[in-house]
Amino acid sequence: MNVLLMAYGTPYAPEEVEPYYTDIRRGRRPSEELLKELAERYEAIGKSPLNEITLAQAVRLQALLNLEAPPYPKRLLGPFPPRAPHGPARVYVGTKHWHPSIGEAVAAMHEDGVRRAVAIVAAPHYSLRSVAEYREKVDSALKTLPEPIDFVWVESYEAHPGLIAAYARRLEEVIWRLKNPGKAAYVFTAHSIPLSAVEKGDPYPRQVEKTAELIAKKLALPRFHVAYQSAGRTPEPWLGPDINELLRTLKEEGYEEVAVQAVGFPADHLEVFYDLDLEAQATARELGLRLLRARSLNADLDYIQVLKDLVEAAWPR
Numbered sequence: 001m002n003v004l005l006m007a008y009g010t011p012y013a014p015e016e017v018e019p020y021y022t023d024i025r026r027g028r029r030p031s032e033e034l035l036k037e038l039a040e041r042y043e044a045i046g047k048s049p050l051n052e053i054t055l056a057q058a059v060r061l062q063a064l065l066n067l068e069a070p071p072y073p074k075r076l077l078g079p080f081p082p083r084a085p086h087g088p089a090r091v092y093v094g095t096k097h098w099h100p101s102i103g104e105a106v107a108a109m110h111e112d113g114v115r116r117a118v119a120i121v122a123a124p125h126y127s128l129r130s131v132a133e134y135r136e137k138v139d140s141a142l143k144t145l146p147e148p149i150d151f152v153w154v155e156s157y158e159a160h161p162g163l164i165a166a167y168a169r170r171l172e173e174v175i176w177r178l179k180n181p182g183k184a185a186y187v188f189t190a191h192s193i194p195l196s197a198v199e200k201g202d203p204y205p206r207q208v209e210k211t212a213e214l215i216a217k218k219l220a221l222p223r224f225h226v227a228y229q230s231a232g233r234t235p236e237p238w239l240g241p242d243i244n245e246l247l248r249t250l251k252e253e254g255y256e257e258v259a260v261q262a263v264g265f266p267a268d269h270l271e272v273f274y275d276l277d278l279e280a281q282a283t284a285r286e287l288g289l290r291l292l293r294a295r296s297l298n299a300d301l302d303y304i305q306v307l308k309d310l311v312e313a314a315w316p317r
């Protein structure tokens with residue numbers, strides 16, 4: 001079994017911010033002002049751990065896929081040594097905007113003789129501005145190869161019960177810390193996308209709502225809100241409400257405590273550490289709101305189990 005696990009990617013060093021940002025902007029170099037602003041955001045968080053987390057997810061996913069753990073009695077009766085039902089698994093990492101890039105990963109897979117693989121993004125919701133773009137990068141890498149690799153895509157998993165349980169578990173930890181859980185606001189966030197994509201029928205906002213609704217239902221929350229964060233620095237309108245805007249509305253409505261959970265990304269990175277932990281937290285402080293954020297899934301076993309489940313279900317038998 002072969003897997004291409006993809007994520008956004010982040011620069012490893014300050015001098016890599018410029019080419020990274022240029023790649024995000026499809027080859028258009030950012031202005032000095034935009035570049036300075038992004039460099040300052042990285043400086044403010046110290047470092048984005050996204051590449052390390054993606055790598056850890058891949059290593060753990062590969063280990064889990066190769067591990068057969070039958071119940072004890074079956075093990076006694078079964079063949080020895082136990083073998084994974086789908087043969088040895090290899091998980092490759094490709095990042096959308098940095099290294100190892102999706103192109104580098106696909107080339108490495110081809111060189112290793114891989115001709116069939118599951119493609120999955122470490123982000124649960126499909127968008128024309130996320131998964132569709134990962135797919136474009138895989139497709140253009142395939143065009144450079146002498147033989148094709150047959151990729152089976154997992155395009156979204158917004159309602160996977162294991163994912164909902166993993167998010168709910170972490171939000172529950174925040175609920176324990178609330179002074180008055182019955183009166184708190186519960187806000188689920190995802191990365192914003194340009195409104196133009198939504199107008200083209202992008203399922204993204206619907207899928208984000210679904211994830212939020214299922215977590216809220218699992219925890220029997222009295223109410224919940226969905227907000228978007230990290231809108232890009234471009235002149236076009238972006239999907240809202242923005243988290244900072246929503247915090248102002250919640251204050252006006254009389255809320256004192258807000259539990260925030262980023263459901264659009266499993267991992268910690270710039271958009272979590274800067275946009276939520278620094279920026280949204282500063283807005284909350286200014287408003288006199290108590291804001292608590294649920295910790296991310298990262299490479300924790302419950303999330304890796306979700307990836308394993310999805311990959312095994314997609315693997316052609």
Ligand code: FEC
Pocket residue numbers: 007008009010011021024025026038048049050122123127129130131191192193194230231232233234264265268269270271
């Ligand atoms: O830690 C890190 O260094 C990387 C954090 C990071 C993640 C991430 C995820 C998503 N993005 C999505 C959509 C867009 C669209 C644009 C865009 C621009 C940026 C910029 C940075 C950035 N994104 Fe991102 N995104 C992360 C970081 N993103 C930096 C450039 C500066 C800025 O505008 O803030 C606009 C592109 C353009 O200019 O044309 C659209 C979506 C996700 C969630 C899915 C995923 O993880 O792939 C959707 C993590």
